[in-house]
Structure formats: structure tokens, C-alpha cells
Amino acid sequence: MRWLRVFALRVAGLFAKSQRDREFAAELDGHLQMHIDDNLRSGMSAQEARRQALLKLGGVEPTKEIYRERRGLPLLETVLQDLRYAVRTLRKNPGFTLIAVLTLALGIGANTAIFSMVNALLLHPYNFPELDRLVRVWENRGIDEGADARFIAPQDAADLLSGTPVFDALTTYKCGDFNVSAEGNVQPVLGCHVSANFFDVLGVGPALGRAFRASEEQPGADQVAVVSYGFWQRRFAGDAGLLGKTIQMNGKKYAVVGIMPRGFDYPVPMELWVPLGLSPSEKTDRAKLSLESLGRLKVGVTVAQARSAADSVSQRLQHEYPTTNENRRTEVLQLRRELYLYTLPLFLLLQAAAIFVLLLACANLANLLFARIVGRQKEIAVRTALGAGRRRLARLFVTETLLLSCIAGGVAVAVSFWSVKVLRTSIAPSWTMWVPGWDGIQVDRTALGFTVLLIAVVGFLFGLGTVLHSGQALPYATLKEAGRGPMLGSKGRLRSALVVAQVMFALVLLVCAGLTTQAFLRLVDVYQGFQAANVLRTEIRLPEKSYPENSQIASFYDRVLRGSASLPGASAAVLVTNSPASNVDNETTFFTINGRPAVKASEAPSADLQISSPDYFSVLRIPLVAGRAYSYADNANAARVAVISRSMAARYWPDGDEVGQQIKLGAADSKEPWMTVVGVAEDVRQNWWNPTSRPTIYEPFFQAPKRSMVFLMRVASNPAGYASGIRELVRGIDDQIALTGVGTLEKEITDSIAIIRIMGVLMALFGCVALALSSVGVYGVLAEGVARRIPEIGVRLALGAEPRDVMKFVLGQAVKLTGIGLVIGVPIAFAVNRAMSSLIFGIVSINLLLLAGFTLLLLLVALAAAYIPARRAMRVDPIVALRYE
């Protein structure tokens, strides 16, 4: 502990210096006087006595100096000195400081924000313990079933669990609408039938009450429910007495046994969970892929191991049950990967772009520092001549760059927090609630710290590097040359290389930005198969209890359609099961073609099924390719008909004889009625992630009524203004029915690709930043080069050179540097483009016009950046310039 006392005293020694100095001077004075007295006594002359005393002491000032070093902390004192000096120089050059700080803050801030988002969404989408052990398990029938069809047959799931050693547990579930009655009011809520171990597998139990018991999986014992925190708060105002009470759902009474903690929403934001009570025959079913499934892997089991274990079970089942399981394979995918299958490449692209921006920022910082050091050659020379060692100089410059990094780091922290906040609030909560992990986005402190540290290291290295570099110049030579020409050779090359790199980075970033933006625009174009303008959209759900019969459903919707037709300005209204761009996949179904029955259930073809009322094609302006659309005449009493999509017709009737053919839903043995194909409609892309339009069967609503429908109405203008009209209309028919998701179809489309739009905007932003950074870099190098050449230019002008030639020379330099950067950048841009188009859906090969545009843009920016120093060079007064010599 003694060193602590010493340290404290030495720190104290930093203060009240003059008083301490005076005290020591007095002590020394006493010392000398005593020595002189002794010397006098031994017979020396007064002068000699004093001389000898001083000699013996070793001089007054040197003694004071070594004493002071011991008294305080010399290292700390020089650091403080350097810091004061650094603050002074930075304040003297506000332009430099501002650009350097902004550059760095932007680079760090962008990186931190993007990394924070990617980290939250990709690595921690859910708060489940040991998330990496959770896998989604489903069966693939070897046919294209649409993107989200990830289901498994109940008996296959049971065989998978018992037949492989890889799973700790496997849970199955099935989600759907529940109609909750409360005070005579029926409301549809989203819920899930789950096997009893569901919450155990996820590793999250109820906050209040209990989870399900295994005995509650039996039909009859399954009338218990666990509700979500939101459901509890909204419907029961957080009533602590809810446990044990019953709620009325789908005409049955369920006892509430548990309440989940806040924020638990799996598979999607849910209101409640009830046991999956399968009957014995349902349990042993292999034919229908009816359940979703989630497994928890045993500790230490990899996804690859699980996959191969599941594969061997699938093969055994294929052998044993060829009628149902032929071609069926089991897929295993990590839960957190499943979520971002479509958007992962976009996230990675953003991250790569952010890293590029950081690299650009570093190159820019290096450039700025070089420019400054070159400008301070003379100062360094003077300091060296006055006896400053290279170490001391290095410390000075390193302190300066470190200070710069620290300021930039501080600003970057603010930028990071701000940009994460902007990112989080830029998408409506009604959409982000479906994005697991979105609420968990916050500034990643590790990433932030790492980036700031990185910048500090870069600053340190450049500070050191520049000093070591300039230290090679002999002080007298520098002083004589006054910071001109010769010693800049290698540094000039290095700086030019940095500019070339910046131009290259900027081009690649701009191209990436352009491609992403283009992809976004194309995604908007994806929904061009129909016209969304002037269409109002809402969802209507009828409770099963009050509408048990098809005829009741049909008459309710018939009244809605008739009523809406009488609204002023409304041209037509339709019902459809799923409107385009809803970000929900269509229901898929098997179908059988009359005369071409599939031999086995596994070989039945599948298609999307859309049920719509007549006029669907005319309301959305979907062109008919062949035949006719169905009309109100095709009702429950008429012969069953269907319209199919163009891609379906092309796939199954390549000869074009589809109209008049008969199809039915389900496999060959299904009891569904045969439907006659009466028409072919143009393809419509359902969701942006579907690579192509899927084969679709359209069935007339009045021949196959459903309770939950999307209502679409085309009006003359201002569709949003019809919302209240529709609400009143529906209330007039049945005041128990509430509309959900009322809005315009156009807004629905915009919202559905919000995440892509944000990425496009971010990429465009990165492109602009890249452009700005590289122009600052080009400008810095050229301006400094011109400043260095002022005497030379003066001589040339004095000797009769035209100002135009000077201008040409400076601009030529800019064109040269930028040109090299572009020549290197173009092939890289092509390579990046190839990589991107293979990874990211919607990105196509580069538009040559776009590339040429960006190249030209960068060249123009470089010329503009060179123009300012060039003009300054032209204005050089020869007399003034020559005086430098």
C-alpha cells in the first residue's frame, strides 16, 4: 500500500507548484549558506567558497529540475502539456477538426447502428434460453408448396422423436382464429393449439399460473387456456383474479390456467394458447401435413447431425408407408434462421456497406492527417532543431490524433443512439410487431466500443506513422526547403493511393446503393399484375357460432356487397380470401385433374387456392387471358366452375386446351365436387418474396363461402374516405361484427415492403456518404498539392504560362487519380453485382447506363473538388509566389 501513498503524494505534487518551488529554493539556499560558511571557515576566499559550494551541489537549477521530477508525475505532466497543445491546434483548424470528427462519427455511427440491428434481429430474435438449440422441423413433399408451407404429419412427428437420438423434445402446434365471446360480443383473436410440452420446449413458462399438463392433451380434458400478457391487460385490465375464470371461445368454455410474461409471442403475436387435443385417429394420421413443429436439440447436437438423423427416419418411413410418405423428406432449420430466410442477404449487404463506409472514413482520416503533417513539416523541423526528440514529437502527434478520435468517438456514440432510434421508429409498430427481435434493437455496446477502439488505433498508428516518416527529413533541409517538393515523393504516392482507393470504394458503394434501390423499385413493380390505386381494403371475420351455415355466410356477404354498391362513387366491391401483397402466403391445396388422377397421394399436384366473389378480376383490373370470369349466375345452385392462373394453365395444359377441363380440390379419392375451368386470369404475384407467381385456382365465393374474407372496393377517388361508410354498412347488417385492418390497398403494398424500402433508403444514404467522403478526400489531396506548388506555379506564370494551362494541369491530376480509381472500381462493381444478384432476390444485373452515370458522377465530383484549388492556383500573384523562394 506504500506505493499508493507515494502516488497520492506525487499527484498532490502537481498542485501548488510555485509554493513548493519556493520552499525548496529556501532549503537549497540554506544548504548553500551552510556550505559557504564551512568553506569560509576552512580559509577560502568568499568568491571561491561560493564557487566550490555550487560546484559540489551540482548547480542550483539542475538540482531543482531533478527534485521537481521526483515531486510530481513527469509523464502525466507531459501528457497534459501535449493535450493542451492538441486542443489548441485542433481549435485553430476548425475546418479540419469538423470534417475529421464528422467523417469518423458517421463511419462509427452507421456501423454501430447497422450492427446493432443485425445483431438484434439475426442473433437474438427471441428471448428463449439456448435459442440455438431450437429448430423448426417440417416435411417436404418434393413439390413446390409455397414458401411458408412448413408442416408435418402428426404420426411422422412422433416417429421422428422416437426414431432419432437428437431431440430433447419436440412440440407440435396449429394456429388459427378463435372467436372469443365477452359480454355478448364476439371477437376474433389469434390463438394456437399446442402440445402440452410447448412452453417447456421454448423454455419460457407462464408468469402467473401454470402451463398445460400432459393429461390435458386428451379431447374433453383440453378446455384450459393460457393467455398472453397483452390479452390479459387489454381484455381484463390486468385483473389478478383471471386465473381460474372461464372464457367463452368457439362456443366452448375454457378455464384460464396461466398468463404468459410480457413480450412472449411465439409463433407470432398471439392472444392465447390451448392444448392440442388430437383424437387417436388424428394422432396416427400420416396423410395430411397438418401440424407445425419445433424441436429442442440435445446439448451438443448440431443442426447437421439432426438433419441427417431426421433424413434416415424419413427414408425408413418412405419405405414402410409408400402411399403417404413417398418422396417425403424432413427438413430441419434453426429457428432463428427461419425468420430471416428472405431478408438475411439484405442485412448482410447493409452490414457490408456500413463497413465500407467505415473503411472510407479511415482512408479519409489518414488523408487528412497526412495533409496536415505535410503542412507542418516546418513546425516539426523547428521543434527538432530546438532539441525535441523523435519520441517526444511522436507523443505530441499521437496525443493529437487520439484526442481527435476521442471527440469523434463521443459524437459517434450520440450518432449511434440517435440512428438506432430513427431506425426503430421508422417502421409502423403494426408491422414491426410481426418482426421478432425488433423491440430488442438497441445500441450494441460491444460493437460501439470496438469501433471507437478501432478508430483510436487507426489514429494512433497514423499519428505515429507520420512522425516516423517526417522524422527522416533532416531539420536543416526542411527549414531551407520550407515544406516544398522533394521529401514528399513517397508520401505523395501513398496519398494518391488513398484517393484512388476512396474513389473505388465510392463507386462500389454507389453501385450497391443503385442496385438495391432499383431492386426496391422492381419489388414495387412486382405488384403490377393488378391496379391497387383507389381500392379500399378491410378484413371481415364472421364468428362460427352466429354463422354456422354456408347459406347464412353467403347472405351476410351478399348484403355487404349489395350495400357497398349503393355507396356514392363506389364502382364495385369484391371478397377474396387473401389480398395480394398481404405478406401472408395463400392457402395451398392439392387438386386432381379429371382423367389424369395421380396414382399416389404424394404425387397430387398443388396450387394456391383463392376464393373470390365475382368481379374480382375487374375490380383489381387483372386481365383475363382466355375464357370468362365467373359471375353472380355461378351460385350455389349452378354447376361448379373455377378460373385458373396463366402459369397453372401453362404448366398443366401446355397445349392451351384448359378451358372446359374439369378439376377438383384434394387427391383423387377426395369427395370434393368437380369444377369446370371457365377462364384463365393473368398471373398475380402474391408476396414480394415469391420468386414467381404460383399456379392459382380461383373459386367462386358463392359456391364455396368462407367466414373470414378480405373486402375490396374500387371507388372513383379517395378510398380512405369510405372507411366509415363501410363500417356503418356492416354494423347495419350485424352490429356484432368488427372490421379489422381498414385501409387502402396501396398503403398495404407500401407497408408490406417497408423493410426493403428502409434498406433501399439506407443504401442510398450510404452511397451519398461515400460520395461526400471521397470528394473530401480528392479535394484534400489536390488542394494540398496546389498549395505546395504555388512557388512553381508562380514561376511558370512569371515566365508566361497561360492560367488556362495551370487549370488544365490541376484538373488533369484530378482526372488521373479518379480515373485510376474508376478503372479498378468498375470490375469490382461487376463482381459485387454478380454476388448480390445471386444472393438477393430482386437484384438484377447491373444497368450499364446506371454504371456509366455513377462513373460520370464521381468524375464530375472530382473535377468540382479540383476546381477550387485550381482557381486559387490561377489567381497566384507571381510576385507573391516568387517571394516564397
Add this chain to the structure above:
Amino acid sequence: MAQKKDVWQGTLALMVLKTLDTLGPLHGYGIARRIEQTSGDLLAVNYGTLYPALLKLEQEGYISSEWGVSDNNRKAKYYKLTRAGKKQLEREARDWEQTTAIVARFLAPGEEVS
């Protein structure tokens, strides 16, 4: 040079402590003279180097100081051994004796061989 200085600074502290132990409170000049006399003028070092050593010992708490008046009426700062200083002196003296004994034994046979 550097080595000689290191030895000097290491042993100087011991000499200062011993001097103060023997003579009681004393000013810097007195300590310097005493060390010089005891060492038989073999250690011809600047008196000035004594002062950082005194300051270090004081920072470490082995000595304390206060202003006083010398025999011939000069104002001087008097240094005095503290209790910690006494202990430190014993410790250092013991270490020193051990070291010298080892070095002496080490050197003795070498002389015989040559």
C-alpha cells in the same frame, strides 16, 4: 555511468536512514557531509542528488521533515527518522549485509585461483 548511479541511489537511501538513526534529526547539508566523511571521500557525488532521495523517503513515509535553525543560525529543513523508517532501516541493513556476505563469499575463492 547508469549502473554506478543506480547503485548510488539504492544505497543512498540506506545511508540516509543510517545517518539519521545515528545522529538524530539533521538537515540535508549535514547528511551530505556525514555520508561523504563516512565513505572516506570515495563517493564523490553531487550533493544535489541527495534531495530527490530525501523527497522519495519522505513520500514513502520513512522520514519526516520540519523547518528549524542550524547551529550557526541558518534556516534549514530538518529530517527525522519515523517509526516506519526505523523498521525499513533494519530491513535494508539486513538485506545489505546478506548481499555483501554472498558477494564476498563469491569473490573470495576467485582471488585464490588467480
